[in-house]
Amino acid sequence: MEFFHELHRRKSQSRATQSVGSNCKTVYAPITRKIEGKDHIITIGNVATFTGHLVEGGLGGSSKITNPPGADPIHHQYAQGKTTKMTYNDSDQNWDWTDTNYMLGTFTVDSDQYAKYAAGLAQKMAKKEKTESAEKK
DSSP: HHHHHHHHHHHHSHHHHHTTGGGGOOOOEEEEEEEEEEEEEETTTTTTTEEEEEEEESSSOOOOSSSSSTOOOSSEEEEEEEEEEEEEEEETTTEOOOOEEEOOOOOOOHHHHHHHHHHHHHHHHHHHHHHHHHHOO
């Protein structure tokens, strides 16, 4: 559990969450996930609900997004969907959305895939640093 608290602490220091300020808190809530017909239904305690469904691709089956920008082995492919209803009521927030984007990710990843990803990312970062250094001269 300490890992999750440390992860939360680090994420809470990001610019995106600074606006939350004192409203940010750790809450333990049960998560339920179920599929009823075409609907994917998720609830997070009494704080949030989500209902969505996958959209059909032009050639049948579900539409897929593969290799999006910033993809890592876990986020390399998503099935495209549409949100029917999404609510969140906590931390002085009251979200109520419909007809938004929904991306369903399923994955199986092993250490070799992550090692290959890390090596490729290191190469990209080194190339970027070299380019930025050359531009400063």
